[in-house]
Every structure is written in structure tokens, then in C-alpha cells.
Amino acid sequence: MTSPAIGIGGEELAALARLAEQIFADRIDPKAAGLEPRYDADLWAVLEEAGLTLLGVPEAAGGTGGGLAASAAVLASAAAHGAPVPLAETDFLAGWLLSDAGLPVPPGPLTATAGELTVVPAADGARVSGRLERVPWGRDAVAVAVLAVAGDGPDTVLVVPGGAVAVEPGANVAREPRDTLLLDDVLITQTAPAPAGARTELELRGALARCVQIAAAAATAVDWTVRYTREREQFGRPIARFQAVQQQLAEAAAESAAAGAAADAAVRIAGADGFATVRAGLAVAIAKAQASAAAGLVARTAHQLHGTIGFTFEHPLRTLTTRLWSWRSECGDEARWNRVAGQAALDAGDQFWHSLTGWS
Amino acid sequence: MTTRLVPPPVALDPALEALRGEVRAFIAAELRASRWRPACDAWLAGWDERFSRELGKRGWLGMTIPAEYGGHGRTTLERYVVIEELVAAGAPVAAHWVADRQAAPALLRHGTHAQRQRYLPRIAAGECYFAIGMSEPGAGSDLAAVRTRADRTDGGWLLTGTKVWTSGAHHAHAFFVLARSAPPDGRDRHVGLSQFIVDLGSPGIHIRPIALLTGEHHFNEVVLDGVFVSDDMVLGEPGSGWAQVTGELAFERSGPERFLTTVPLLAALLGELGRRAASAEHVARIGALAGRLWTLRQLSMSIAASLASGQAQDVPAALVKDLGTRFEGDVIEVTRLLAGVEPDPGAPSGLSRMLADALLHSPGFTLRGGTSEILRGVVARGLGLR
Numbered sequence: 001m002t003s004p005a006i007g008i009g010g011e012e013l014a015a016l017a018r019l020a021e022q023i024f025a026d027r028i029d030p031k032a033a034g035l036e037p038r039y040d041a042d043l044w045a046v047l048e049e050a051g052l053t054l055l056g057v058p059e060a061a062g063g064t065g066g067g068l069a070a071s072a073a074v075l076a077s078a079a080a081h082g083a084p085v086p087l088a089e090t091d092f093l094a095g096w097l098l099s100d101a102g103l104p105v106p107p108g109p110l111t112a113t114a115g116e117l118t119v120v121p122a123a124d125g126a127r128v129s130g131r132l133e134r135v136p137w138g139r140d141a142v143a144v145a146v147l148a149v150a151g152d153g154p155d156t157v158l159v160v161p162g163g164a165v166a167v168e169p170g171a172n173v174a175r176e177p178r179d180t181l182l183l184d185d186v187l188i189t190q191t192a193p194a195p196a197g198a199r200t201e202l203e204l205r206g207a208l209a210r211c212v213q214i215a216a217a218a219a220t221a222v223d224w225t226v227r228y229t230r231e232r233e234q235f236g237r238p239i240a241r242f243q244a245v246q247q248q249l250a251e252a253a254a255e256s257a258a259a260g261a262a263a264d265a266a267v268r269i270a271g272a273d274g275f276a277t278v279r280a281g282l283a284v285a286i287a288k289a290q291a292s293a294a295a296g297l298v299a300r301t302a303h304q305l306h307g308t309i310g311f312t313f314e315h316p317l318r319t320l321t322t323r324l325w326s327w328r329s330e331c332g333d334e335a336r337w338n339r340v341a342g343q344a345a346l347d348a349g350d351q352f353w354h355s356l357t358g359w360s
Numbered sequence: 361m362t363t364r365l366v367p368p369p370v371a372l373d374p375a376l377e378a379l380r381g382e383v384r385a386f387i388a389a390e391l392r393a394s395r396w397r398p399a400c401d402a403w404l405a406g407w408d409e410r411f412s413r414e415l416g417k418r419g420w421l422g423m424t425i426p427a428e429y430g431g432h433g434r435t436t437l438e439r440y441v442v443i444e445e446l447v448a449a450g451a452p453v454a455a456h457w458v459a460d461r462q463a464a465p466a467l468l469r470h471g472t473h474a475q476r477q478r479y480l481p482r483i484a485a486g487e488c489y490f491a492i493g494m495s496e497p498g499a500g501s502d503l504a505a506v507r508t509r510a511d512r513t514d515g516g517w518l519l520t521g522t523k524v525w526t527s528g529a530h531h532a533h534a535f536f537v538l539a540r541s542a543p544p545d546g547r548d549r550h551v552g553l554s555q556f557i558v559d560l561g562s563p564g565i566h567i568r569p570i571a572l573l574t575g576e577h578h579f580n581e582v583v584l585d586g587v588f589v590s591d592d593m594v595l596g597e598p599g600s601g602w603a604q605v606t607g608e609l610a611f612e613r614s615g616p617e618r619f620l621t622t623v624p625l626l627a628a629l630l631g632e633l634g635r636r637a638a639s640a641e642h643v644a645r646i647g648a649l650a651g652r653l654w655t656l657r658q659l660s661m662s663i664a665a666s667l668a669s670g671q672a673q674d675v676p677a678a679l680v681k682d683l684g685t686r687f688e689g690d691v692i693e694v695t696r697l698l699a700g701v702e703p704d705p706g707a708p709s710g711l712s713r714m715l716a717d718a719l720l721h722s723p724g725f726t727l728r729g730g731t732s733e734i735l736r737g738v739v740a741r742g743l744g745l746r
Contacts, residue, residue, distance in 0.1 A: 219363070222363075222743075223363055226363075226743050226744060226745060229745065230744065230745065240744075240745040240746070241745075241746065243737075245745070246736065246737060246740035246745045246746060247733065247736045247737075247740070249743065249745060250679075250682075250736035250737070250739035250740045250743065250745075251682075251736060253739055253743055254365075254679045254682055254683050254736075254739060255683075256365075257365040257366045257659070257676075257679055258652075258655050258656075258659065258683060260366070261366055261369060261658050261659045261662065262651075262654070262655045262658065264368065264369040264658075265369045265655075265658040268369055268371060272371075282654075283654075285647075285651075286647075286650070286654050286655065289647065289648065289651045290651055290652070290655050293648070334644075334648070335640075335644045337647070337651075338643075338644040338645070338646075338647030338648045338651060339640060339643045339644045339647055340647065341646075341647035341648075341650045341651045341654075342638075342642075342643035342644055342645070342646035342647025342648075342650060343643055343647070344647075344650070345630055345646050345647065345649075345650040346630060346633060346634050346638060346643065346646060347634070348630065348634075349630050349631045349634035350627045350628060350630060350631030350634070351627075352626065352627045352630045352650075353448040353449070353623055353627055354384070356650065356653065356654060356657075357380065357444075359654055360371070360372065360654070360657070360658070
């Protein structure tokens, strides 16, 4: 069970966000993005050196203990720049899962996943077999934090070294690695029983990370579209002057702002409560549903207003929109998460309003 | 870094939950005594002077008016909690609504000491009701096109013109009139506008009902035929009317009433559906509404907190009102489809009646207080597109 980290806030948090922004802005040029984002080891080294990769992990476990809001601020910056590194997977997921299970958190890029594996206890650990599908950055991670879900019996947390798995490459529509990892009777020495509630918390953390990423990418897409429509002239004026353009872009900006507000509120609540409270679960569910819905609208508007040039390989817009299209479906789409909020609303019945004010 | 369009999130002080509990208990007692029925759009249509006075007695009107003027000197967020509970409950707040929500803040910002003394204590008591005299037949979205004239006379002004959509003018005591007191400055029509506090009982005032498509009488046409307004009833400075009016917009547009109008219908739907098994698709559709409502509330609270610290919030307020009023309409559509009932304006009560009432009021949601198109234009300006 995670106890909520208090973490940094205020001016310290703002300074951290500026530092992250500077690192990503200096090192990433969206116009130079290849078709496939390749893991950037140099960027990872800089992030790790600056203490930005394990902000959500307490200092006692090898992290920097900055707290959830700090993790979110840095992740937002990474997402806005399309940083090709498993930051969400390391900070929000693997770092938490391993430290919470009392396992050491290795340095380097990590990833995390849950899956059904055969786990046979052995003298010096466990022998593990099975397939783990769509693991983000699986091929690049030095270790995979795995929540091995048992059909009957308790779940187990494993540290699976990157070298111990066979990789079948896979990708999302942004071509980010989503690999299948195969374990063939691998001896895993670092195992521990999963903390209570780990399965749910892993799901919620994944969803929250994607919320933060989507909100940042959506806001960036809106910014780029504002800039483009002010620069692009047709019919003797910037296309931003046309009301059809203004109305559509204002709508996309509003949806983007709503997704951002929901994500911020969910980070605040989960940061205060941890992930096990009813209101934290609802806040994350709602934020992910809002973000997933906004992602589609923003991507569509950005492409529509950029015209055909935005549809090319050469133009960097694809680095944002393909991520929006990917991330909205990952860690649960809007239908899956809307059902959570919907069931809570139905359970409240005509006392719905009374219940909703408690979801904050 | 990306542009931030809305202020950062806030958490409500847990101490406010005690206040919320008091308001809920009061509402519950009123409902048990069958004083009124929850209704959608009750802040337009629910005129109940007894209810307004009861709120006044409990210190829930004029909450942010300073005590020296009969108010309670409480915070913006305390007031926010009371308002959201009343509107979500579909309570009949129409009588005091304009007075408490718009007239009182305007008097506090631009009024003289005498004007404040004259009106604020009675507004806080729920006994003094106001209407808004802005729109005209030729001036809706284009408010600067108002043609009501204010001509100088001995000791004051004579107002001549016609105002429309003036909700509640047939019941209210006074209204603020936006009129042209001086010519525009070339093409700048914002120059030369003034606001006047006009007693609706004045000689020269002629009020004619304008029925809604339901036949209900809330709107009015108010003809001003040489209505005398003394100098001490000018609100703020002559010529500052435009700045004064637009300065209030963020307060008006960001409030919880801009997305809670149809929450009584949503609650009724959930009460109805809760008893039956719902399909996964329906559960998701409800969840989308609940999630959007939760999000709008987060936005609205953060704007309220930001306004309280004196920051301009025109763009966030416009954005929230646009999303909020769209949500209000979505509630009607989802209710219609999920409940599978026909809207029935003749039903004595229940979901089909509330659905009919909400549906028939729905065109107003996205028109009043700034049409959605205008609001998106405000956001577009905030983005730098115009």
C-alpha cells in the first residue's frame, strides 16, 4: 500500500518544471524526428543525472521523493516534446511498484507491466515463463517491473532483467515501442509478494500518466495550430482571421483546457490520498476519460487547420497527433473509464449531486 | 512552454463542507414541507420571494457584501458552495438572482456609498430584486449598438429607449440600464456609454411581457419614455458604462449556474435508472456526463478562486460557459435516449415532465449571458487569433 508522498510544491515545483522544460527543449527537435522514436540514451542520462526519473519514489528507496505532482510536471514536459524515453513507465509505474514491494529500484530506463505468468518458486527466487504483451519500451528497458497476476493465489512482483527476455517488437500508431516479451523458464532472483491493491493501483497509475501526457500533447498541438494559422496566409490574410477557423480552434482549446484541468485535479487528489481512496479512483477514471475524448478532437482539429502540409512526414505535427491517437487508447479508453464514473453515478441515484461533490 | 488558458486547480477547504451540509439540510426541509419542486432552469424561472427571504435570513444572500452594508463579509468560495447547492437542487432562486449575483457586486465596485446603503442591505435580506437593462431589439451580441439615449437635464438625465429580454422586470424593484450618454468617438462605440440605476416604478416606464415559446412570462420589453434618473443614481462614472459592464462578465460567465441548470434532470434520470439494469453503453454515456460535470466544477472553482484574488479571467470564464452550456444540453439528450420516455409538459411531476421543461428551456442556455459563438470568439482572441 502506498502512503502518499507529500512532495514538493509551489516555487520549487515551478523551478523543477522549468528545468525539465529546458532539458527537453534543448535536446529535442521535433522537425528532426524519425518515423520511429528511437530510445535516446543520452537524454535519459541527463534526466537521471538531474534527478528527474524517480521523483515519485521515496529517497529511502533510491528516488528523489519529489512526489506525484513533481513526476507529473516533468512527464508533462516530456510529453509536450515527444521525448523518446520511458519516463512514465519508470517514474509512475516501475519505480512505484518495485519500491512499494520492497524491491530495489535499478538505475536506468525501466518499464512495467502486469500479466499472467507461470511463477514457480525456486531455491533462489522463481522460475518464470510466459508472454507479456504491449510492454512500452520493452526492448530498451534495463529491467521490467512485472506484476505477475495469479489466477488463484496472490500476485507477485518480479524484477525481470532486460537481458532475460526475448523481444518481439511491436509499436503503437506513434511507432513508440510496444513490445511482446517472452520469458522461457527464466530464473528471477528479485521477487516479492505484491502489496495489497497493487493491480488496481498499477492500472490507475498508468491511466493517470497517460492523462498527463495527453493533456500536455494536446495543449502543444493547440499552440502549434494557433501559430500555424496566424502565419499561414490565404485569400490575402492569415487563416486565423476566418471565423470558421477561430470557432473550431477555440473549441479544441477548450477541450484541451478541460482535459488539463481534470488531469491536474486527479494528480492533486491522488497526490493527497494515494490511489486507494474512492475519490482518487474516480478522479483518475474521469481524468482519463476526459483526456481520451479530448485527444481525438484536438488531433482532428490540429490536422484540419494545418491543412495538407500537416499531414506529411516532413511536418512535425504527426509527432503530436500520432501520440494523441495512441495514448487515448492505452491504459483504458474513454468508454472503459466512463463506465467507472457512470456506475458510481448510478449507485448514487438521485443523490448523485451529493455524491459528486465528494469526488473532489 | 504551452499557453495556460485556465487558472491552476484548487481544493475546497474541508471546512466548507459544514456550510454545504447546512444548505443541504435546509433544502431537504423545504422539500419535505413541499415548499417547491426541484426544477431545471429555476434561476430563470423559479421566482419565489418567500424562499429568497428565507435565504436572506440564514445569511446566504449578500454573502460577500461587507457587513457595513448589511452583508456577511464571507469569501467567494463560501458563496460558491451555497450557490452550487441551490442551483443543483433546482431551487427557486430567480427573485434574488440578479440582485445578489450581479447588482450587488456592481454596486460594490462602482456604486456610491449612498447607493450601496440604499440597496445592499435589502439585497442581502432577499427583499430587493433587480433586472438587467442591456439588450435591445437592435443590440444583443453587439451590445455597444445600444440606442437607449441618456439626455442631460436639470439634476440628472432623461432616458429614452427600449430594453428587451429583461427577465423579471415585472416583479423587480430596479434595473441597471446601459444607455448612450455621449456620442461614440469616431468608430469607437465603447466611448459614451453609461449605466443608470432605474427604479422600475418610475414615471415613463412601460413594461410589456414577452412570452417564451412555452408561453411562460419571464422576459419583458421595458420601454423608457423620458424616464428621469437623478445624478446620484448614475452607476459609476458617466462614460464608463462599457468598461463597467464588461468587467463583470467573468463573474457572470464562470459561475456554477452555467452548467448546473439541468443537474436536477440528471439526478432524476439516475434515480429512475438506478433501479434497473443498465447496458454498458448507457453506463458509459452517464459516466461521460458525470465526468464532464466533475471537470466543469474543477474549472469553475479554480476561476472563482482566481477572481477572488483579483485576477482577470475573461477567457477562462468564456471557455467554461461554452463547455458548460453545451453540457446542459447534453444532459437533456442523454436523458431522452436512456430513459426512453416522451417529454410530457402536462405530466404533474416526474421525469417526463422535467424532461419537457428542460427541453423547452434549452435554447436559452447557449444564448444568454453571451452566445456560444461570441464566447468562442473571446477564447479565440485569448489565443491570439484575432
